[in-house]
Amino acid sequence: MTTMGATDAAAPPREGLITGDAVLLDLRPAPFPVRMISAIIDGVLQLLLFFGAVIGLVWVASRLEIDQGYIAAALVLISVLVFVGYPLLSELLLRGRSVGRLVMGTRVVRDDGGPVHARQSLLRAVMAMFEIWSTSGALAVTCSLLDRRSRRVGDLLAGTMVIQERMRDLVPQRPEMPEQLHTWATGADVGRLPLTLLQDIRGFLPRAEQMNPASRHQLSRELLQRTLPHVAPAPPPGTDPETFLRAVLSERSRRDEARLQRARARQDELSAEVRAVPFAR
Structure with missing residues (x-):
């Protein structure tokens, strides 16, 4: 598996379906x-x-x-x-x-x-x-x-x-954070990744081991090039593409889960406050 360099060319953008109202549809x-x-x-x-x-x-x-x-x-x-x-x-x-x-x-x-x-x-x-x-x-x-x-x-x-319209349901699992990128990922900005890109990364990592080595290498490089413009700062030089993708997905999933837990906690607090208010007579 090759490592990434600073001179990687930008990958071509993913084709999207745009409606007349300039709405991006995630249709496969x-x-x-x-x-x-x-x-x-x-x-x-x-x-x-x-x-x-x-x-x-x-x-x-x-x-x-x-x-x-x-x-x-x-x-x-x-x-x-x-x-x-x-x-x-x-x-x-x-x-x-x-x-x-x-x-x-x-x-x-x-x-x-x-x-x-x-x-x-x-x-x-x-x-x-x-x-x-x-x-x-x-x-x-x-x-x-x-x-x-x-x-x-x-x-x-x-x-x-x-x-x-119907796809196989997959049990969502957060990938394990690579130890060598834990410090970098904690302080990195990974919140700007498009939803379609996250879906492609989630689809690639679980089946990477079963892929042909050449296809695996090419796809990991393409996903790397698509992800780099949305992440800051860049990972340490010499980082393996799959390790980088796994770290980005793990950190993004952790933050999304924490955000969801905070939203649910806030909703529970508001519900408790509403129930505590006496009804007007």
């Missing part, structure tokens, strides 16, 4: 594999509905001797209901979700983070007929791999994206 786009699994679940369900309806239509047509023109019209209607109606109704009734998205914990939202409209869901469903069913998913997969938010063509045209 659903990863490509998650979207693939969700699409497969919905696709299998749609195929089951389609073939079930077709079998039912054939059975009815054989019993009633329906004209071939009516059968063809019924097939078109079934196709529209299954491949357009299903995604449209599911997104409207389930607030941007479908059966596959419910399983994978994802949801479709507008690019500004708001709920999707009917016209956006309709456009996504119509485009899915072309980019997913007509091309066996090749066009949708290619576009999702090229886009930074894993959006397909329908998302780009409708102005929507799929976000990861």
Whole structure:
């Protein structure tokens, strides 16, 4: 593990989602594999509905001797209901979700983070007929791999994206303070770290031991470069990046816990004072 120097270049800022009111939204786009699994679940369900309806239509047509023109019209209607109606109704009734998205914990939202409209869901469903069913998913997969938010063509045209709504719950644990940085961390200013950066550090440290050494080294350096501008004074020269990140996170967590305890104590005091005041008669 290399040590840090004073000439480290600043890391590129993390991309954020800014609304029209200049509000930063902490929305995490659903990863490509998650979207693939969700699409497969919905696709299998749609195929089951389609073939079930077709079998039912054939059975009815054989019993009633329906004209071939009516059968063809019924097939078109079934196709529209299954491949357009299903995604449209599911997104409207389930607030941007479908059966596959419910399983994978994802949801479709507008690019500004708001709920999707009917016209956006309709456009996504119509485009899915072309980019997913007509091309066996090749066009949708290619576009999702090229886009930074894993959006397909329908998302780009409708102005929507799929976000990861449900994530695995982790038991919060404060990392142990490295002994060699205890004195420095106690007097350092670590209160200016952005929330997204803290989340990235919390996600990196617990799984650092299981990561590939090269990836671990690169990610620790990137997090180091993103953290240094928000910490003062700088840590002692020669500090290991992971040791630095662990010290910053430990001290920030300790201060947040102390602040929360003080707020709760003050709230309890105020509640006790309110209960002690006699009611006016």
